[in-house]
Amino acid sequence: MNARTATAAVYRGAGPDVEITEITVAAPRRGEVLVEIRASGVCGSDRHVIDGEWHVPSPTVMGHEGAGIIVELGADVTGLAVGDHVSLVWNQACQRCVNCQSGKPWACTDLVSNDCVMPDGTTRLARGEEAVYPYLAVGSMSEYAVVPASAAIRMPSELPFEIAALISCSIHTGLGAVQNNARVSAGESSVVVGCGGVGLSIVMGLRLAGAHPIIAVDRNPEKLALALEAGATHALLADEHTAAQIQELTAGGADVAFEAIGNPRTIQQLPGHVRLGGRAVLVGMPPEDAPIPLDVLDLCYRGITVIASNYGGGVPARDFPRYAALYLDGRLPLDALVSHRISIHDVNEAFRVMRSGADARSVIVF
Numbered sequence: 001m002n003a004r005t006a007t008a009a010v011y012r013g014a015g016p017d018v019e020i021t022e023i024t025v026a027a028p029r030r031g032e033v034l035v036e037i038r039a040s041g042v043c044g045s046d047r048h049v050i051d052g053e054w055h056v057p058s059p060t061v062m063g064h065e066g067a068g069i070i071v072e073l074g075a076d077v078t079g080l081a082v083g084d085h086v087s088l089v090w091n092q093a094c095q096r097c098v099n100c101q102s103g104k105p106w107a108c109t110d111l112v113s114n115d116c117v118m119p120d121g122t123t124r125l126a127r128g129e130e131a132v133y134p135y136l137a138v139g140s141m142s143e144y145a146v147v148p149a150s151a152a153i154r155m156p157s158e159l160p161f162e163i164a165a166l167i168s169c170s171i172h173t174g175l176g177a178v179q180n181n182a183r184v185s186a187g188e189s190s191v192v193v194g195c196g197g198v199g200l201s202i203v204m205g206l207r208l209a210g211a212h213p214i215i216a217v218d219r220n221p222e223k224l225a226l227a228l229e230a231g232a233t234h235a236l237l238a239d240e241h242t243a244a245q246i247q248e249l250t251a252g253g254a255d256v257a258f259e260a261i262g263n264p265r266t267i268q269q270l271p272g273h274v275r276l277g278g279r280a281v282l283v284g285m286p287p288e289d290a291p292i293p294l295d296v297l298d299l300c301y302r303g304i305t306v307i308a309s310n311y312g313g314g315v316p317a318r319d320f321p322r323y324a325a326l327y328l329d330g331r332l333p334l335d336a337l338v339s340h341r342i343s344i345h346d347v348n349e350a351f352r353v354m355r356s357g358a359d360a361r362s363v364i365v366f
């Protein structure tokens, strides 16, 4: 097929706004699929880029938390068909390196999707003569995207696209951190600092795991209300008393604590919330070039395990359908994560809402 025209949200260097403009999307090449995007979540990682905290090539189509329908297959694609509903993977593991082969695609040694290019180092996107890059090799804030077939995970057709989109990033990141990284067991005491899309997904994962108590912390009371709906047993408004309140509620520190903001200060404070021998799980990603000092002697004395989580330490092809099934069975209240369904033309307003800390997640629907 010929190239298609798509309306997309394009980043052109740090600044508060992305540009909504038309791009062209070339046909999928060998091993790739063309997806008509139906939903794309507005995620904290997109904001990190737009606010200049992380660096990517420019111009770039933003969005990496996407879902849609396959409309065209490149050569040699097997196991997928036109019409399949898919969630897209932003950590596009090579499937061949030693880590991929041992079930750790998040630690792929050959990853190029972070460079915002296809596995062959090129892009299918352009604006006139100018090359345009797909953020994390997805670029889902666009009516069409091309991804490697292995980055399109088939989902049940009865799953709403908004939910399929969220499963591909915040839910996989949050539930995965609980299940794969921290391996939380029933009855463990837990703390979640930051209750955006990722933190709320962690709360839901903790409830599924049977953790108790589940203490949610956020600076925004609206987020705390959502956390209680998602399964938190306690909600603390972040202030100078938070650390002492956690100590009191957990009799000296939680078994496991998660940071889901990416704020250097709350990351640094996290090990202080866990008891001797506990786990501090780092899920939020801080700005680039901002090393965070940790009191290593204290960590050693107290035998704290610090776990750095990347994309939930999971396996998308295994986990995405599992999360879809839990949602469809009514065991994961993921609808609570979608606070606004917006048009792509309103994405800059969605970033403003995100910066203010209000609401759960805006999802662009096409």
Ligand code: APR
Binding pocket: 042, 043, 044, 045, 048, 170, 173, 193, 194, 195, 196, 197, 198, 199, 217, 218, 219, 220, 223, 238, 260, 261, 262, 263, 266, 283, 284, 285, 286, 354, 356, 357, 358, 360
């Ligand atoms: N103390 C407490 N809560 C805070 C603070 C703070 N200092 N700063 C921000 N928050 C809260 C906000 O109110 C919001 O509820 O943290 C939450 C962050 O949520 P989002 O901005 O929606 O971000 P999200 O998409 O959940 O991603 C969080 O995880 O994967 C990473 O890159 C992602 O670093 C980002 C993090």
Ligand code: ZN
Binding pocket: 043, 044, 045, 046, 064, 065, 169, 170
């Ligand atoms: Zn994301």
